Amino acid sequence: MTDTRPGGRAPEAFVLTGAFWVVCRNPRYLQELSARGLKVLLITPESYREVARTCMKDPDHPASLIDDIAFVDGSLDQEGSFIPGFIARARDWRRQYTVVGAYAVGETLVEPTGLLGDALGLPGPGLRATRACRSKYLQRWYLDEFGPASLVVPPGEREETALDGLAYPVVAKPATRHSSSGVVTVADAAELRDRLADYPAYETVLVEEQVQGQEYSVESLVQGGEVIFASVTRKETTESHARSFVELSHSVPNARTEEDEALLSASRRLLTTLDFRDGIAHAEWRLGADGRPYLMEIAARTPGDGLLALYQLATGRPLEPEIVRIALGEHASYPAPRRWARQVYLDHEPGTLEDVTVDWPGVSPVWVGDGGMWPELAPGGPDAPPTLRAVLVLKDKGAPLSPLTSSDDRAVTFLIDAPTPGELDELERRVRAAVTLTVGTAAGHGS
Incomplete structure (x- = not known):
């Protein structure tokens, strides 16, 4: 690409990274950046090449706002495997654009995005945070005081x-x-010995009590090393009836506020230990x-x-614009929740x-399938x-x-909000009764 602007300065650009569908399912990032006149660049895994190229040509698809896209090979179960391709593509863009910001929308490319930000002096969580947050055993190394007793089982041992x-x-x-x-x-x-044998030979496994x-989870907006917003989310998982930990519900904010102080305090101390600088x-x-x-x-x-x-339903404002502001070094802020959402x-x-x-009156299921766009959900008043x-x-x-x-x-989900926690619980009960899944018998399953 040749820059034709006066002075020869390369076009200003912002790099988003992560799985293609995750980025497109959160189109506000693309809209915010495009509205600022920035070139929108995306680095995503190679597996999305065909569908991404097709979607970018559709003027009605969020991907049409992407100016340039790069594909990298790697696998989530192999540490650092995305980094060589990521750096190769980023070096190409470094010559073509003036990169003014970068953000990892999903988990896939958090670590190489941290390397990009560090090399270019961009606002971001920082090298320690982005490296440790992509490795469960490094989290125990840096954050041992916060976790349960644990054991690291390296490959080959x-x-x-x-x-x-x-x-x-x-x-x-x-x-x-x-x-x-x-x-x-x-x-x-x-049983653990048997289970360890089931993981690929190259994987490191963390074992913890x-x-x-x-x-719960705690979501924190951080700018300049200071927490500017934090909130507690209550979670339910399959653990109550199975041996897995798949999340079945999220409630924003936590309705039992007496628990919040301990969780918010621990999260602040944790972020300080990680030297978490800018981001969410x-x-x-x-x-x-x-x-x-x-x-x-x-x-x-x-x-x-x-x-x-959920955060938009609870507060009345989207989070994405504030995340973009933080990534660009601009002042950011976010309001406290005013409703309860789940x-x-x-x-x-x-x-x-x-x-x-x-x-349910006025509501039909929306089939989003693999990679479909979620509908825009307008928040209600308090x-x-x-x-x-x-x-x-x-x-x-x-x-x-x-x-x-x-x-x-997981196959079916619903989103609800209410002015009080009690009304939210009652609404969930009613919606559960109103949704019906028709499941046929598949090969290998009885009737």
């Missing part, structure tokens, strides 16, 4: 590692995956029976699932998804009645439904 030094049950976690992939509860050392207690942090915690918060893990990027939509994922029987129906905002079907008709062992297995 599974046979000789002593497994009897922890109190069982324990939780086994692949070090670099996300979406609860490969995370399981293990009852004793013999299982913490009994309610799960998503820290997952469990509150033990002793009242102590135990860190499960922390991410240096936007929270996943529908949490961005996202619920419905469990299902194994089989084939045949249909989803909703018995005193607006309890409202069902959307029912989303995350799989295509005819898709196989398997037991919930990772976030990718």
